[in-house]
Amino acid sequence: MxxxxxxxxxxxxxxxxxxxxxxxxxxxxxxxxxxxxxxxxxxxxxxxxxxxxxxxxxxxxxxxxxxxxxxxxxxxxxxxxxxxxxxxxxxxxxxxVKLYDRVFGLARCSNPDCITNKGEPVETEFIVTSRDPPALRCAYCDRMLTNISDNLI
Ligand SMILES: Nc1ncnc2c1ncn2[C@@H]1O[C@H](COP(=O)(O)OP(=O)(O)OP(=O)(O)O)[C@@H](O)[C@H]1O
Ligand SMILES: [Mg+2]
Ligand SMILES: [Zn+2]
Known part of the structure; x- marks a missing residue:
């Protein structure tokens, strides 16, 4: 210690x-x-x-x-x-802790027009494009998530 x-x-x-x-x-x-x-x-x-x-x-x-x-x-x-x-x-x-290459259902997309924000039964999915610090790109609309902390769900 x-x-x-x-x-x-x-x-x-x-x-x-x-x-x-x-x-x-x-x-x-x-x-x-x-x-x-x-x-x-x-x-x-x-x-x-x-x-x-x-x-x-x-x-x-x-x-x-x-x-x-x-x-x-x-x-x-x-x-x-x-x-x-x-x-x-x-x-x-x-x-x-483990950061996988894809992240499901942990954060919301910041694009209001994204299919994941339209009330459809679609789980959010992000591709981890950089690991330290982590950067996430929406697998549906390609928008980069600019503030991960504020978009966790
Ligand atoms: N009884 C305890 N109360 C509070 N914190 C503790 C206790 N025992 C260990 N820790 C803390 O838990 C963490 C892991 O303990 P460990 O003894 O493995 O530390 P370490 O050898 O420094 O490990 P690392 O290589 O991960 O830095 C450290 O931050 C240590 O200070
Ligand atoms: Mg230590
Ligand atoms: Zn999106």
Missing amino acids: EDFKITPIRNGTVIDHITAGQALNVLKILNVNENTINSTISVAMHVRSQKGYMWKDIIKIEDRELDPKTLDQIALLAPNATIAIIRDFYVAEKYK
Whole structure:
């Protein structure tokens, strides 16, 4: 364990190696506000990463594990994030989020004329055209998604 900026947690999830500057957008995905929160969340922004002489953000969530859709959305903002499941203070599991070549049903297209915005039963689909930072192109209308964070669904 390299960073002691945040108190250790007994059980929960650590999202580490978040692209610097994305922590608040990741919190939006976690849907935390005073009404929904039921355990402590700690956020560290602009932490020096030991590995790459780079900066990163970190989020630690007590007593919660993340569902697959949440993890896939995090990958769209922070493709290098690692997820550590903490049990009884130790890292019980650790894996990287995964950004696939195509993304289904995670974001809406920003083109109002796109077929996916016409009330048809069509799931959104994007092609990942760049990975770090991720860039998404709509598979239906070819529009690039300019603000991924604001268009997650
Ligand atoms: N009990 C704990 N409470 C809070 N955070 C923890 C706890 N144990 C580990 N962590 C954090 O979980 C993440 C993964 O832990 P690990 O020990 O694998 O770190 P690491 O060796 O630095 O891994 P990496 O190579 O991914 O940086 C780190 O951010 C670490 O600080
Ligand atoms: Mg580390
Ligand atoms: Zn579209």
